[in-house]
Amino acid sequence: MRKYLLYGFLIITGFLTLAPFIWMLSASFMFDGHASVFPPRFFPDEFTFIQYETLFSRLDVSRNLLNSVLISSMVTVVSLVFNSMAGFAFAKYRFRGKDTIFKMLLSSMVIPSQVTMLPLFLMLKEFGFLNTHMAILVPGLANVFGIFLIRQYVMAIPDSLIESARIDGATDFQIYYKIIVPLAMPVMVTLAIFTFMGTWNDFLWPLIVLNDSSMYTLPVALANLMGEHTKDPELMMAGSVITILPVMMLFLVLQKYYIKGIMMGSVKE
Amino acid sequence: MKFKPVYFFLAPALTAIFVFFFIPVISAFIISFTDFDIYAIGDYSKFRFTGLDNYFKLFDNQLFWKALSNTFYFVIISGPLSIAVSLGAAMILNSKLVKFKGIFRLVYFMPVVTTLVAVSIVWRFIYHPEFGLLNYGLSFVGIEKIDWLGDPFWSMPSIIILSIWKNFGYNMIIFIAGLQNIPEELYEAAQIEGANGWQRFTKITLPMLAPTTVFITIITMIGYFQLFAEPYIMTQGGPLDSTLSIVLYMYQEGFRWWNMGYSSAIAFVLFVIILAGTLIQMWVQKRREA
Numbered sequence: 085m086r087k088y089l090l091y092g093f094l095i096i097t098g099f100l101t102l103a104p105f106i107w108m109l110s111a112s113f114m115f116d117g118h119a120s121v122f123p124p125r126f127f128p129d130e131f132t133f134i135q136y137e138t139l140f141s142r143l144d145v146s147r148n149l150l151n152s153v154l155i156s157s158m159v160t161v162v163s164l165v166f167n168s169m170a171g172f173a174f175a176k177y178r179f180r181g182k183d184t185i186f187k188m189l190l191s192s193m194v195i196p197s198q199v200t201m202l203p204l205f206l207m208l209k210e211f212g213f214l215n216t217h218m219a220i221l222v223p224g225l226a227n228v229f230g231i232f233l234i235r236q237y238v239m240a241i242p243d244s245l246i247e248s249a250r251i252d253g254a255t256d257f258q259i260y261y262k263i264i265v266p267l268a269m270p271v272m273v274t275l276a277i278f279t280f281m282g283t284w285n286d287f288l289w290p291l292i293v294l295n296d297s298s299m300y301t302l303p304v305a306l307a308n309l310m311g312e313h314t315k316d317p318e319l320m321m322a323g324s325v326i327t328i329l330p331v332m333m334l335f336l337v338l339q340k341y342y343i344k345g346i347m348m349g350s351v352k353e
Numbered sequence: 354m355k356f357k358p359v360y361f362f363l364a365p366a367l368t369a370i371f372v373f374f375f376i377p378v379i380s381a382f383i384i385s386f387t388d389f390d391i392y393a394i395g396d397y398s399k400f401r402f403t404g405l406d407n408y409f410k411l412f413d414n415q416l417f418w419k420a421l422s423n424t425f426y427f428v429i430i431s432g433p434l435s436i437a438v439s440l441g442a443a444m445i446l447n448s449k450l451v452k453f454k455g456i457f458r459l460v461y462f463m464p465v466v467t468t469l470v471a472v473s474i475v476w477r478f479i480y481h482p483e484f485g486l487l488n489y490g491l492s493f494v495g496i497e498k499i500d501w502l503g504d505p506f507w508s509m510p511s512i513i514i515l516s517i518w519k520n521f522g523y524n525m526i527i528f529i530a531g532l533q534n535i536p537e538e539l540y541e542a543a544q545i546e547g548a549n550g551w552q553r554f555t556k557i558t559l560p561m562l563a564p565t566t567v568f569i570t571i572i573t574m575i576g577y578f579q580l581f582a583e584p585y586i587m588t589q590g591g592p593l594d595s596t597l598s599i600v601l602y603m604y605q606e607g608f609r610w611w612n613m614g615y616s617s618a619i620a621f622v623l624f625v626i627i628l629a630g631t632l633i634q635m636w637v638q639k640r641r642e643a
Contacts, residue, residue: 086450087450087451090445090448090450090451091451093445094445094451094457097442097461098457098460098461101460101461101463101464101518102460102463103486104464104472104475104476104479104486104518105463105475107475107479107486108475111478119478119484120481120483120484121484122483122484122489123489124484124485124486124489165365166365166366166369167366169361169362169363169365169366170362170363170365170366170367172362173359173362173363177359177362179357179359179360179363185367189370192370192374192375192378194575194627194628194631195374195378195624196575196578196579196620196623196624196627198579198600198603198620198623199377199378199381199617199620199621199623199624200373200374200377200378200381201377201607201620202377202381202384202607202613202616202617202620203376203377203378203380203381203384203617204373204377205608206380206394206613207373207376207377209394222369222373223373223374225365225366225369225370225373226365226366226367226369226370227370228370231366255358256358256359256361256362257358257361260362281466284468285467285468285469285470287469287470287581287582287585288581288582288600288604292604292608302468302471303468303469303470303471304470306470306471306474307470307474307585307586310474310477310586317478317481317484320474320478321474321475321478323471323474324468324471324472324474324475327468327470327471328467328468328471328472331466331467331468332463332466332467335466339459339462342466343462343526346523346526346527347526347527347530350527350530350565350568350569
């Protein structure tokens with residue numbers, strides 16, 4: 085009896101969690117005005133791709149999709165290299181000021197990024213980076229969370245592996261990319277998903293530094309579109325589907341790594 | 354002197370963080386004591402140090418207090434509620450009675466990975482007073498149509514509901530891990546002693562989860578104080594400034610009106626609040642352990 089109650093509860097809450105997505109998907113396949121009805125429809129009355137066609141042909145969303153893919157991939161690759169090198173250094177080397185620097189980095193995590201935005205904006209303006217992809221890349225080059233995650237993982241790799249490679253004549257850089265990187269691959273994948281999704285979903289910073297609609301990432305383009313199409317749920321839902329779908333797919337494929345990352349991030353130092 | 358390889362590994366990340374994080378933080382602190390505005394952006398010689406003027410102006414401004422109290426309203430209600438929902442979901446999914454845990458966990462987690470801007474747009478239509486899904490659902494339990502985003506009383510609760518839906522899956526995962534670390538023997542022993550479900554929950558589950566809960570409270574609080582995209586998309590801070598948040602206010606002052614000195618002061622107030630909140634949480638945790 086209790087079991088059925090539990091299942092009933094789980095299924096109802098599961099449906100409530102998914103309902104916004106189902107409605108979004110359904111409305112995105114409707115003709116103009118067909119989603120503004122009472123009661124709301126969970127299936128399109130007449131199925132159409134017209135909203136998606138409008139988005140790609142008239143509103144040039146493919147440009148924004150491409151921007152999002154490019155920027156997110158770029159930030160992911162570069163920050164992965166920077167963070168993994170620094171994480172390796174903090175895990176396996178002894179150097180002066182190591183503990184102080186690491187503690188400083190960790191405590192800096194309580195500073196909200198909004199504090200840096202105004203000076204960073206002025207700095208990027210001087211560099212001529214405003215309204216370019218560089219403006220998104222620059223603050224994402226490295227981050228403390230990434231360094232921390234890699235360090236935790238690499239610390240568990242036995243020193244003896246590194247020592248024996250050294251005896252065989254491997255240089256420090258060879259040790260990094262022939263031993264550490266392959267062994268740390270699971271955590272690298274985890275960090276890659278976090279970074280990719282974080283950059284993809286980010287809104288405030290791209291909103292500030294990108295001011296040309298051809299440079300917009302999907303969230304900024306979508307917010308901008310919302311200003312002109314407050315009365316077009318069908319079009320806006322198609323736009324939301326395009327924005328959400330890529331990250332959702334990525335998550336479904338790599339969910340194991342993503343979930344592991346959350347747990348690792350919550351390990352107490 | 355020999356070049357140490359460790360510096361080769363450290364230099365890129367540490368330089369990037371120093372130049373693009375620490376220097377901006379220090380600069381923002383300095384700018385917050387100046388009258389830096391749109392004229393100074395064109396010509397950097399056109400700003401003066403004005404001491405604490407920005408902070409005085411801020412504390413004199415009703416809109417700032419409105420934004421501050423809105424943000425606190427959001428954090429104080431939304432934070433505990435979403436943590437409670439996360440814990441509830443985690444406990445049910447941790448129950449031995451339930452099969453297909455993976456599927457339910459996946460479903461509950463789905464909103465976490467989605468784009469905040471996109472789901473804010475979806476929810477803006479879900480809150481539509483005439484055609485929205487929510488009023489339709491509520492009509493089954495006899496609740497009259499509510500003008501969710503148009504009524505200053507309901508606008509913040511609307512954002513709270515959205516944020517709980519969006520975020521509870523994340524903390525749920527951390528709670529599940531925490532629950533699995535509680536030794537089964539504790540519950541068995543309690544059962545033998547005749548403890549009921551509620552007693553087991555308050556005497557075993559909650560105390561054993563305390564470190565996890567403190568961690569979750571800190572990250573949830575830090576995230577919620579930065580409320581921005583939901584009001585930006587759904588209400589633009591309205592109606593009657595009822596959803597104006599600190600970050601939205603900072604954004605408007607800094608990047609719409611280019612009052613950068615004033616806007617930096619707002620950012621620092623946010624920082625001080627988050628810092629204070631974190632320190633209080635850590636202090637509570639220390640005292641509990643002592």
